[in-house]
Amino acid sequence: MTAESALTPTPAANAAGLPLALDAVGGDHGAVPNVDGAVQAARAGVRVMLVGDRVKLHAELSKYPGAAGLPLEVVDAPDVIGMDEHASDVRGRKDASINVAARLVKDGQAAALISMGHSGATMAASLLILGRLPGIDRPAILTHIPAKTGTVALLDAGANADVKATYLAQWARLASTYLKVVEARENPTVGLLSIGEEDHKGNAVTLEAHALLRQQAGINFYGNVEGGDLFKGTTDIVVTDGFTGNIVLKLAEGEARVLFGWIREALGSSARSKLGGLLVRGGLRTVAEKMDPGTYGASILLGVRGLSYIGHGSADARAVKNALLRAARAHQSRLIERLSTELSGPS
C-alpha cells in the first residue's frame, strides 16, 4: 500500500459530510496549484470549499471542464496574507483567506483548514480562531519523515522556537493519539530527540523533558533517540523543540536534494554511466518520491481545537490533493473528538 492510496477516503462518506476549507490563494504560486489539487481531490470524492478572491477562483475553475459537476464551491475572501507579510497581520485582517477559512471550521461549516500560504499566519489564525485543546499550552506542527521502517512523526517542526519541558510531554500525548487514530498504529513508541541514548545526555530542556516523559500516562516512552535514529525509524514518534525540529526537517529535505543532484551528475559523467542511468531511472525515482514532501502534502498543527494543515509554500497540485485527502481522512476518523476525549483522561 503506498502512502497515497492509504490516504484515499471513502468517497461517499466525505461527499456526504462537511467540506474542507482550502486557503485557495495561499502559497508561492497562488490559485493555480490550489485549484488544480482541489479538482483532483474532488474527483476522488472529497468536498472542498475554495476560499479566496471569488473572481480569480472562478476564472481558474473555468479551465477545468466538468468542474461544475464536482463537489466544489467558492467562498469569497477578498484579502490574502502575502508570503512576505507578518504573521501578526492576521489579527487585523478579517477578510484574509486564512481567517475566513479558519472561521468556517470554527463555525462548523467546514471540517478542516488547509493552507499552503504563510505558515506563521496559518498558525496564528488557527490559534486565535480555533483556540487550544484542553490541557495544551502550545500547538505543535507534526510532520512525517520517511524512514527505513515507514515514516516517523516528528514534532514540533517549527511552531515553537523556545519551549518548556512540559510542552514536549503534551506533544508526546497528542502525537500518540494522532497515530493511533489516523494511522491505526497500536501503542506507538515516543523518542525524545537528544545527543545520546543515555538518560542523562541532552540539554537542560531535554533532561527535564526526559523525566516528565518517563512519568507521562498514555504514551509508550522509548527514551532518548539521536539524529541518526530519525531515518532509521527507531521510534514511531520523535518529540523535540520547534527550533531543532525545523532545522532537522529542512536539513533532511536539503540533503536529499543535493544527494540526488550529485547522483544525477554522476550518472551523466560517462557514456557507460549514462546508459546505466537510463536502466536505473525507475528505481531512483521511487526513492526520490519517498523523499518528496509533496507525498504527504501538508503537516498538521496539533493542539488546536479543529483540523489545521500547513503545507509548503512551493506546493504543487499533487501536494494540495494529498493534503486534502489526508485532512478528509482525519475528519472521518474523528481525530479532534478523540484528542479531546484522550486529553480529558488521566494525565
Place this chain on the structure above:
Amino acid sequence: MTAESALTPTPAANAAGLPLALDAVGGDHGAVPNVDGAVQAARAGVRVMLVGDRVKLHAELSKYPGAAGLPLEVVDAPDVIGMDEHASDVRGRKDASINVAARLVKDGQAAALISMGHSGATMAASLLILGRLPGIDRPAILTHIPAKTGTVALLDAGANADVKATYLAQWARLASTYLKVVEARENPTVGLLSIGEEDHKGNAVTLEAHALLRQQAGINFYGNVEGGDLFKGTTDIVVTDGFTGNIVLKLAEGEARVLFGWIREALGSSARSKLGGLLVRGGLRTVAEKMDPGTYGASILLGVRGLSYIGHGSADARAVKNALLRAARAHQSRLIERLSTELSGPS
C-alpha cells in the same frame, strides 16, 4: 584535487618536526585500525607516537613488515578509558592513553592529540591538560559537512549542549581563523543556524547571538542560515549550539546511509536495474565517498591550547590515516599560534 590529496603534508617537513600523539588503543576496534592507519600515515612521511598498552601495540606493529624503518614509536600507557565509561574518569586515571597523549602535547613532545576513543574523555583531557585559548569560554567541535560548493565547517558538533550567545560569537572567530589558516579560504562567510533567514527569526539564544555576530570583529557574518543551507553550502562556516549541531551531524550521516540503502535496494529490484546498477556503480561510489565521515578522518576540538582531534569510535584505518594527515597539516600551518595571535587582537 580530492579532499585526501589536499591533506597530504610535505613529507620532509613533518618527518623533521614533532610527532603526533595517537591514542592508539581508543575506539570501538582498539589497536587494529589505529596501528594500520598510523603505518599508512608514516609511509606518507608523518611521524606518529602510538600511545597505549606497549605489549599490545608492539604485537600489532609486528604484523607490518618494514614498520621498523618508519617514523613510528610506541609510548606506553597501561590504562584506557573504555567507550562505556564516564568522561569524568579522566580526572583520576593519569595513565590512561588519552591523558598520556594529551600530556605529550602539553609538554611540547607531540604536535597534536588524535583519538578515535571516548569523545567525552578526549574533550575532558584536552580541556584539563591543554587548557583554553585566551578569550575562549568553551571549546567547540568543528566538523566538515559535504556541500554542493565543497565543504561547510559546522560547529559546535556536540561539545556543549547548553550555550550562551557569547560562545557562538567566539566560535565564529575561531572557525574563521581556522579556515583561513588551514584551508587558505579568504574571508570565509559565517552563517548562524536558525529557523528563518530574517534577523528576527530564531530561539532566544540565536536572537542574542545574531546581534553579537553583527558586531563581532574579524569575521564575515552572512546572517541566519536554515537547515537546507548546510548541504547547499550557502556559507563556509555554520555556528550553532552543540545540541543542534550534534543532531544535525548524526541526522546527515544517518540520512545518507538510509538513502544509499534504498538506492542499492532499488538497483537490485529487477534484471534491468541490476544491469544498470553495474554500469553506474563507479559514479555512485564517488557520491557515497563524499558522504563518508572517514574522508575527513576526525573533527578538531577548537578553543583548546593545542591541536586535539576527535574521531568516530567506528573509525577504520583510512579515517585514522586521514585524521593524522589533517593534524600534521594543521601543525605545519601553525594553527594554534595563529589562533592565539588572532584572539589577542581586537574583539
